[in-house]
Amino acid sequence: MNLEVEKEDIKRIGHTIYGEDGKTAFICNGNSYNIEMILLRNILKCFGDYKIISEEDYDGYEDNDILVITNLPYEMYMSL
Numbered sequence: 001m002n003l004e005v006e007k008e009d010i011k012r013i014g015h016t017i018y019g020e021d022g023k024t025a026f027i028c029n030g031n032s033y034n035i036e037m038i039l040l041r042n043i044l045k046c047f048g049d050y051k052i053i054s055e056e057d058y059d060g061y062e063d064n065d066i067l068v069i070t071n072l073p074y075e076m077y078m079s080l
Helices: 007-012 033-047 074-078
Strands: 016-020 023-028 052-057 066-073
Touching (some): 023 033, 033 052, 033 066
Antiparallel strands (some): 023 066, 052 066
16 A cells, blocks of 8 residues: 655644754644654655654643654655
C-alpha cells in the first residue's frame, strides 16, 4: 500500500508550528501523535532529504503534548 501525500499536507500536522534554531518544530497532541508522525515522515520526503530529528514530551499546552523537531528549514515551511 502506498501513502500519497503532498507538501501542503504539512500544514495539517500539529496544533502549533514554529521555528526552532532555523528548523521547523511541531507541537502535536499525544492522542494523534503516532499517526501524525507517520504522515510527517512521509510528507518531509516531498521536500527532499528531511527527517524528524527529535521527539520529546512538551509541557506547554496540554499534558500529553509532544514536541517534534525536524531538519526542514523553517523558512521553507513558511514559503508554502
